[in-house]
Amino acid sequence: MIGSWNKQIILFTILSGATTFAGLVATQKIMVAVFIFPLMFVAILVYADMDVRIDSSYTLPERIRVGDEFDVAVDIRIKGGYGLVNISMPVYDEMEITVGTNVHIFYKGFKERRETVTYHAKAMRRGVFPWSPLRVDFSPLIGTGKSRKTVTETGKTIQVDPEVKMLKKSQFMIKTRKLKPRSSTTRLGPPTTDFESIREYAPGDPFKSINWKASARVQTRSGLLVNQYEREGMKTYIFYLDTSMLMRRGTEYENPLEYAISLILSGSNYLISKGYNVGYWPISSRMVRRQDFVVPSSGTDTFNQIKKILLRVESSRLITSSYPVDRTMARLVLETKARIAIVTSIDERNKILIEELRRRLISLGGIVTTVNIRPEGIVARKVDERLKGFFSPALMSGRKNSYMGDVIWDPVNETLGHAALKLGRLSGW
Amino acid sequence: MRIKITFLLSATGGIIFFLVFILTADSNIGYVLASLFLVFFLYALLHPASSKDGTNELGTFSKVKFFLFLFPILAVVFSSGYVGSFVPSLSAINPSSSGLLSLFLIVMEFALIAMIADETVRKISRPMIQAGYDPEEIDTELQKFSMHVSEIETAVLLVSFGFILLLVFSPEVNIGIFPAIVIFLVVYAVVIGNMIRRN
Incomplete structure (x- = not known):
C-alpha cells in the first residue's frame, strides 16, 4: 500500500525536479519555483508523520x-x-x-x-x-x-x-394403553452396606464384593460367589447414546446427535428432579474411558457431569461395526435392572446391530426403549421448506416390516417435549 | 459509489490547466501540444475507472499521467529562453504568457497528486470488498483518506502560490535563477533522500 503510493510520489517529485532544469533552459524563474509544491508536499509526508x-x-x-x-x-x-x-x-x-x-x-x-x-x-x-x-x-x-x-x-x-427443555410432571400424566407393572422392577438404586444375599459372580462385579469363603465352600459354574447388598430405593435410568456416523446425517448444526443431546439433557433434568439415579453411556465399539460416561446417581452434580460430557461429544467418522455393551454398564444393568433409553438413528446399516444390542441389554435384565431420531425431515427442510412434512413420524412408523425403534422422532415435525412424552410413556417416567 | 473528491480535484485541475494552455497557445504547435495534453489527461483520468481491477491492465498505477508534464514543458522551452531565441519557428505559446503557463504548472501538479490518491482508492477498495468488508464502510473510510490528501495538498497549493508570488514580485527576496536552483536542489536532495531511506 505505502510502497505503491510513495513510489508514485517519488516519481512525481523526480519529474517535477526535471521541470526545474526545463525552467533553466527556458529561463523561466517561475518554472523553477513551481518545484516548491511537490517538495513541500513530500516534506509534510516525511516529517509530520509519527509512529502509530x-x-x-x-x-x-x-x-x-x-x-x-x-x-x-x-x-x-x-x-x-x-x-x-x-x-x-x-x-x-x-x-x-x-x-x-x-x-x-x-x-x-x-x-x-x-x-x-x-x-x-x-x-x-x-x-x-x-x-x-x-x-x-x-x-x-x-x-x-x-x-x-x-x-x-x-x-x-x-x-x-445445548438446549434443555424443562419437562413438567403434568406432561407425563397421560393414561397409557400399555400395561405397566404396579411396582417398577427398576425401583433399585446404588448398593448400601446392608447385606442382602449371596449370588454367583457375574462379569463386572467389583472384586471387593467377592465372598472368598463362600466361594471356597460351594462349587459354582464361575467358581466365585459375591455378596449382594440392599439397594437404595431409587430407580436407575441410563441414557445410551449412539455416536456413530449415522448420527451426523442432516446438516452440521441440525442432525440426530444434536437433537439426541437435547433430549438426553431434558430427560436427565426431569428424572433427577423426580429422584431417579440417572446415568449416561456412549455406545462405542471400543472401551469407554471413565471420563466419557456417568455412573447413575442423583442430584445436580450428576446432571452437570452429563452436560459436561455431552458438550464435547462428537460423532464418529466411521460406521460402527459392532455395538458391544460396556462391562461396567453391563454390571450396573444386571444389578439395578435399570431402564435404558438407546438414543440412535436407525437405518439399514445399523438396524441389526441395534436390535442385537437391545436384546443383550434385555437379557441382562434391563428395560430398553429405543429412540430413533429421523434425519429425513432435516434434509428435506434444507432442500425445500415445503418438503419437511413429507417424512412424518406416522409415515415412518407405518413401515412395520422392519424394526424402527420404539419411539420414532422426527425433530422437524415434532417438538422435543412431544418426543420426551412418548419416551416417558414407554419408559414409565 | 460516491464521486471521490480526489477525482473532482484532478478533473478540475486538469481542465483549468488545459484552458490556460489553449488560451496561451499562439501557433499550430501550441494547439497540437495543448490537444495532446487533453487527450493524455482524459485517458489518465478515465482509464483506471474502466479497467477491471481499478488500475490499468498490469494491475499497477497508470504511468500515462506522468507524460502530461511533457507537453507544457515543451511548449515553454520552445517559446522562451535559449531554444525560443534560436529557433523562433518552434514557438508554441506567446512568450509573454509562458510565465503564466509555468505558474499554472502548480495546478497540474495538484491535479496529479489528486489523481494518484484517486487511483489508490480504486486500487484498495475492490479487493477489500471481495474480501468481505462492508462496501459502505470502505467507501466512507476511503472518502476520509481522499479528504485528508485533499486538505494537505490544498494547504500546500496555497502556501506554494503565496511563496512563488513573494519570490517573483518582492524585490527583497528576488534571487537569481542559479541560486534558486542550488537552494532547491539542496532541499530536494535532503527531503527525497529522507523519504527513500524511510521506505
Missing part, C-alpha cells in the same frame, strides 16, 4: 445457549500515523454472524481515532470453543510510517450449552 500507537479492548460473552444471539464489541484507539487500520474481531467456530461483520477498516487521518465496532451473532452448535485473537493491522497509506500488526490473544473460551 494502537490501544484496544474487547467484550466477549463466555457462556450462552444454542440459538442465543449475542454481541461482540471491540474498542479501539489509534494515535499517530496516517493510514488504514484493519480490525479482525475475535470469532469462534460454529457461530453465524447475523448483523454486521467481524472485519472493519478505518482511515486514521490527522486526528486521534477512537471507534467501537460490534457484530451480532448467533450460537449455532453446543460445545466449548476458543475465541480467535483480536488482530489489528496498520498500513500507512500516505507518509513514511511503518506497518504494524498487533495480535492480541484473548485466551478466552465460550461455552455454548
